[in-house]
Amino acid sequence: xxxxxxxxxxxxxxxxxxxxxxxxxxxxxxxxxxxxxxxxxxxxxxxxxxxxxxxxxxxxxxxxxxxxxxxxxxxxxxxxxxxxxxxxxxxxxxxxxxxxxxxxxxxxxxxxxxxxxxxxxxxxxxxxxxxxxxxxxxxxxxxxxxxxxxxxxxxxxxxxxxxxxxxxxxxxxxxxxxxxxxxxxxxxxxxxxxxxxxxxxxxxxxxxxxxxxxxxxxxxxxxxxxxxxxxxxxxxxxxxxxxxxxxxxxxxxxxxxxxxxxxxxxxxxxxxxxxxxxxxxxxxxxxxxxxx
Numbered sequence: 031x032x033x034x035x036x037x038x039x040x041x042x043x044x045x046x047x048x049x050x051x052x053x054x055x056x057x058x059x060x061x062x063x064x065x066x067x068x069x070x071x072x073x074x075x076x077x078x079x080x081x082x083x084x085x086x087x088x089x090x091x092x093x094x095x096x097x098x099x100x101x102x103x104x105x106x107x108x109x110x111x112x113x114x115x116x117x118x119x120x121x122x123x124x125x126x127x128x129x130x131x132x133x134x135x136x137x138x139x140x141x142x143x144x145x146x147x148x149x150x151x152x153x154x155x156x157x158x159x160x161x162x163x164x165x166x167x168x169x170x171x172x173x174x175x176x177x178x179x180x181x182x183x184x185x186x187x188x189x190x191x192x193x194x195x196x197x198x199x200x201x202x203x204x205x206x207x208x209x210x211x212x213x214x215x216x217x218x219x220x221x222x223x224x225x226x227x228x229x230x231x232x233x234x235x236x237x238x239x240x241x242x243x244x245x246x247x248x249x250x251x252x253x254x255x256x257x258x259x260x261x262x263x264x265x266x267x268x269x270x271x272x273x274x275x276x277x278x279x280x281x282x283x284x285x286x287x288x289x290x291x292x293x294x295x296x297x298x299x300x301x302x303x304x305x306x307x308x309x310x311x312x313x314x315x316x317x318x319x320x321x322x
Contacts, residue, residue, distance in 0.1 A: 047301075051294070051298055053290055053291050053294035054084070054295040054298050055078060055080060055081070056078055056079055056291050057076050057077055058076040058290045058291040059287050059289050059290055059291065060287040060288040061287055062074065062076040063076060063290065076291070083291050083292050083294075084295050084298075084299070086292065086295075087292065087299065092277070093296075095269075096272055096274050096277050097303075099272070100274045103184070103252070104249055104252045106188050107188055107191045107195065107248075107252045107255075108249050108252055111191075111195040111248060111252075112241070112244070112245060112248070114192065114196050114199070115195075115198075115200045115202075116203055116237075118200050119199075119203035120229075120233070122200070123207045123208065133204075136196070137197045139194055139197050140194075140201075144194060144257045145257055145261055147193070148258055148262050149261065151190045151262065152177070152262055155186055156176075157177070158173070160176070162174070163176075177263055177267070178267055179267065180267055180268065180270035183266070184270060186262070186263075187259055187262055187263060187271050190258050191255055191258045195248060195251075198244070198248070199244055199248065202240055202244045203237060203241070203244070205240070206236065206237045206239070207233070207236070209236070210232065215232060218232060238318075242311075242315050246308060249311075250304055250307075250308070253275075253300070253303075254275050254300070254304075255275075256275050256279065259271055259272070259276045260279070265280070274296060275300060277296065278296035278297050281296065282294075
C-alpha cells in the first residue's frame with residue numbers, strides 16, 4: 031500500500047537530495063562534468079574530495095556574511111508578516127460592513143503569481159519613473175534610491191516579501207480566530223475583562239497551535255525565498271541583499287566557471303540549518319505543551 035508513496039518520495043525528494051550531497055563531496059564544475067561538445071561526448075572527470083567543500087565554505091567570510099543577512103531577513107519578514115496578519119485577522123473577525131470585500135482584497139496578492147508581483151514592485155521602486163518617488167516628489171520630498179542603496183534595498187525586499195506573505199498569515203490566523211468559542215469572550219466581557227485582557231488570555235492561547243505552525247512554515251519559506259531577492263535586486267546593490275539560496279544559485283548558474291560542487295555544499299548546509307531550526311522549534315513547543 032505504501033510502495034507508490036515511497037516511490038514518489040524517492041523520485042521527487044530522495045534522488046535530488048542524494049545527488050546534491052554526492053556533488054558536494056566532489057570537485058564537480060563546468061569544466062569536468064559529463065557534457066557534449068558538438069558530436070563529441072566528454073565523460074565526467076571530477077573527483078571525490080570528501081569534506082573539502084564544506085571546509086572551504088565554512089572558513090569563508092562570505093558564508094557568514096550571507097548567513098547573517100539571511101537570518102535578519104527571515105526574522106524581520108516573519109515578525110512583520112505575523113504581526114500584520116494577526117492585526118488584520120482580528121479586524122476581519124469582527125462584524126463590519128463589506129467584510130467579504132476586504133477579505134478578498136487582502137487575499138488578492140496571494141492569487142497573483144509571485145514573479146508578476148515582484149516585477150510590479152520593481153516598477154514602483156524605479157528611482158526616476160516609479161510611482162513611489164513621484165508621490166514623494168508631490169510632497170516636496172527628494173527621490174529615494176529604493177533599490178540602489180544597500181539599506182533602502184534591504185527594506186524594500188522585506189516590504190515586498192511581507193506584502194506577499196500577509197495573505198497566507200491572514201487566512202491561517204482568521205481560521206484560528208473563528209475556531210475560538212465566542213462564549214469565552216462573552217463570559218470574559220461579563221466579568222469586566224478589558225479588550226487587552228481578552229486578547230491576552232483568550233485570543234493568544236487560542237491561536238498558539240495555529241501560530242506555531244504558520245511561523246515555522248513562514249520561516250522556512252522566507253529563508254529560501256529566492257524569487258523576491260533575485261527578481262527584485264539580483265542580490266544587489268553589490269551583494270547587500272544576497273541571501274544563502276541566491277548565492278548558491280549564483281555559484282551554479284551565473285558565475286563562470288560554474289561551481290556545482292560548492293553550490294551543492296551551500297544547499298546541503300542550508301538544509302542542515304533549517305532542519306536544526308525545525309527540531310529546536312518543535313522541542314520548544316513541546317515544552318510548552320504543544321503536540322505535533
